[in-house]
Amino acid sequence: MNRLLLFLFLLNTFFSFSQFPESFESGVPPTGWVKYRGTNNLGTAKDWETTNVSNTGSYAAFVRYENVSGGIAEDWLVTPQFTPSSSTSLLTFMERQSYTTIYGSNYSIRISTSSQTTHGDFNIIESYDETDFTYYYTSRVIDLSNYIGTPIYVAFVMSNDDGDNWIIDDVSLSAPLICQPPNNLTLTSIGTNYAEVSFNNNGTPDNYNINLYEGIDNSGLEIIDLDNLSGSLISTGSYLTGLNPNTNYYLEIQSICGGNTSIAADFSFTTESVPLIPDYIQEFTNFPGNLWSEGSGIGTPTGITSSWESDFWLNSVGNKSAKINLYFSNTHNWLISPNFDLSGGTYQLNLNVGVTEWNVTTSSNMGSDDIVKLMISQDLGVNWTSLYSWTNSNNPGNLGQQMPTIDLSAYTGIVKFAFYASDGSTNDIEDYDFFVDDFAITSENPCDNDTINPIAVCQDINVFLDASGNVSIAANDINNGSNDNCGTTNLSISNSNFTCSNVGVNNVTLTVDDGNGNSSSCISNVTVLDTIPPTAVCQNTVVYLTENGNATISVNDIDGGSSDNCGINLSASNTNFICSDIGNNNITLTVTDLSGNASACGAIVTVIDTITPTVTCPPDVIVSNDSGFCIATGVALGSVTTGDNCQPLLISNNGLAEYPVGSTNIMWTTTDLSGNSTQCIQNVTVIDSEGPIVPIIDDIIVECNANVPIPIAVDSCSGNIIGTTTDPLIYNSQGTYTVNWSFDDGNGNVSQSTQTIIVNDTTNPSVVCQDISVYLDGSGNVSISAIDIDNGSFDNCGNVNLSASNTTFTCNDIGPNNVTLTVDDGNGNSSSCIAIVTVIDTIAPTTICQDINVYLDAFGITTISASDIDGGSTNNCGNINLSASNTNFTCNDIGPNNVTLTVDDGNGNSSSCTAIVTVIDTIPPTAICQDINVYLDASGNTTISASDIDGGSFDNCANINLS
Secondary structure (H helix, E strand, O other): OOHHHHHHHHHHHHHHHOOOOOOOOOOOOOOOOEEOOOOOOOOOOOOEEEOOOOOOOOEEEEOOOOOOOOOEEEEEEEOOEEOOOOOOOOEEEEEEEOOOOOOOOOOEEEEEOOOOOOHHOOEEEEEEEEOOOOOEEEEEEEEEHHOOOOEEEEEEEEOOOOOOEEEEEEEEEOOOOOOOOOOOEEEEEEEEEEEEEEEEEEOOOOOOEEEEEEEOOOOOEEEEEEEEEEEEEEEEOOOEOOOOOOOEEEEEEEEEEEEOEEEEEEEEEEOOOEEOOOEEEEOOOOOOHHHOEEEEOOOEEOOOOOOOOEHHHHHOOOOOOOOEOOOOOOOOOOOOEEEOOOOOOOOEEEEEEEEEOOOOOOOOOOOOEEEEEEEEOOOOOOOOOEEEEOOOHHHHOOOOOEEOOOOOOOOEEEEEEEEEOOOHHHHHHHHEEEEEEEEEEOOOOOOOOOOOOOOOEEEOOOEOOOOOOOOEEEEEHHHHHEEEOOOOEEEEOOOOOEHHHHEEEEEEEEEEEOOOOOOEEEEEEEEEOOOOEEEEEEEEEEEEEEOOOOEEOOOOHHEOOEEEEEEEEEEEOOOEEEEEHEEEEEEEEEEEOOOOOOEEEEEEEEEOOOOOOOEEEOOEEEEEEOEEEEEEEEOOOOOOOOEEOOOEEEEEEEEOOOEOOEEEEEEEEEEOOOOOOOEEEEEEEEEEHHHHHHOOOOOOOOOEEOOOOOEEEEEEOEEEEEEEEOOOOEEEOOOEEEEEEEEEEOOOEEEEEEEEEEEOOOOEOOOOOEEEEOOOOOOOOEEEOHHHOOOEEEEEOEEEEEEOOOOEEEHEEEEEEEEEEEEEEEOEEEEEEEOOOOOOOOOOOOOEOEEEEEEOOOOOOEEEOOOHHOOOEOOOOOHEEEEEEEEEEEHHHHHEEEEEEEEEOOOOOEEEEEEEEEEOOOOOOOOEEOOOOOOOOOOOOOOHHHHHOHHHHEEEOOOOOOO
């Protein structure tokens, strides 16, 4: 039993510690380890895995940050179960991050005594954030002394939302240290050539060794090596002296226990730089800039890195600046200036700031509890005071702005400045860049606190308007020696621009400002004068007399664009005109401006009379023609009535001595002295009262067609008058017709006459016949028309009508047939003749054969007729005659035989086809047997033939075969 217990104990010990040390060379999770996510299962994209960024060997365990919604992602990596002992109560591992920016990840070591996979069974025994280790490997030791003898599981848990990475390697168990390194190393004092670091004793070491190296680790040049210092030491005291300004140092303090046992605690710091004496400007062309540094932390910066970086000012290519991106929460980043010595005078501080959305130029708000501060320290960075801060309430814009000038006169020693940026505890949605540029410390101006007003001295001046009616003055024009105790003055005036409306005396206030908030004023009399005469520009014009013989112009009518810098008044030497002024008139235009300056020019006003006279003609005149003549003479016209605006008038007409029959217009013309004229028309009408003389018109008698000629009458005024009628002039139909003729002389006189037309055909037509042959068609029919047997019949009056006694023929009409042709002229006259129509059949019959089988009779013969092989032959004229080339068949014809079928229609037309007549013998031969005796030969055999027992067998086709 004891051996079994010992075996189980050894087995448990083996499985408890065989997995340590673990360097993850076989993968993640290693055998016996597990990995899983938090209770909310957020962060499904990335779990614990291997990475080649290892502390030792080739691989390490690695978990990546994840950007999640609705909570925090947790990634768990859990050891197998093991039991700590007094010799294995320290869990040690190497760890590092990936980024210098603080993104808000949390790291915890948790222990469960009951389950490897149940979240609630684990208790957190150590928790820390990104500020507690760096992006290069450092050691972390977990004390498991409270769990000695208890089986446990240890979980490595990273909690984040878009945080940093976590890499661990070389997990091992070891015995607790007897000699502990000092802890809580704190920089209590630092200068340009010294530093002091305090710490707490951790246990009771015998002695301490202090080693100081230039650089960030112990691979640099060792500057100080002090051994066996008192074990009760609680600070480096005055040992760290003779250092260089602005230099990184790595401090190592070793606890010495029992002679050779040595445990070291390390600490890094940077000595202060030699103070700079302003004036000073930092434009961040090179980041972070000479003697500038970085750090992180709340209240006081630690470390040497931060999330401040270099970028183009406001994300626009051009000048460089310092920038920090604020997006997450709980980050605290410092950008720290060199030391400045302000003891040499009084100074002021200026700088520019701006905010944009991340990596673009658009504006953005700061987060609800985000803050950026400008800090100052008077004790080399131990304590810090805020000089100015920016929050959501005074959010800088995306165009940049200058911070209000900060008076540094209260600071007279060595100081340093820093920009502290925190995105608060609230993870807002804002993702923005905060920019800082042109950090400047300059000496204050001795007149910055000036309270003495400047002295304003004015002088009165005259100014002259220019050609455009304007004049401008500057403040110096009315300044007569204004001055200030601090030298420079800024001058301004209440009015600098004057126009025509300001002609005369104007009060102008001169204000003198010294730029320090002090000012004074005086008043100057500025007299505005206009001495430029107007420009007179004339234009000629035309004016027209009215119906009353008057005309008026305005001065604008002869003004061609006269102008002045300050307005004008116009006047003319004459503006009213009458009939006696017709023609060109010289007029003087005088232009006077508002200041009494005048100019003149001459214009030509042309007076024109375009009013036409009025005229009224005498009444129209109507007279008859002189007897026997086509004219009227001695016609009295009468007198016109006239009127005009400008008398006298000239009156004329174009009257005739002899007026022709019809209407004649007489034009009366009235003309004034300006050539305006008016016409009116008087009508003289001469009436023709004598009608035309009608000629004798003969009647017309014809058989077929009558073409009626047009008669002509004679008129004394119109000459020959051609007769007109509404009746036809061509007659082609038989009958008697009357044509009514009218003769109109065009002057209202019409004469009448009638003419008789008789059309009467009494001549028979001439008939001419011709004989023809016609051919029956496939149906045995043929048709003709009367024109087929007409050979040129005609009539004296043209067209004839033809008819035949018979036009259809059949097979019954084959041969010659008499047909009568009758010709009728449509006027009751007709003639006839006889034509012979010969009907001919030339269409051969249609022969159709059919194949047949025939059977020989008992005598070996058979006979057919032609109709047996006829398959339905036809002819257009009915009856046909059939004949066959062979109708008798014997045994010699057994098999197929070609037989020609000939069809004749009796009209000399025939056709043939071939039918196959197959001769078949179906009668079996008649077998007749006879009995016989045969005798065996000496060998016991005998032979017979078929013919020996044939008793006269026969067949209808002779030869037979016996067997």
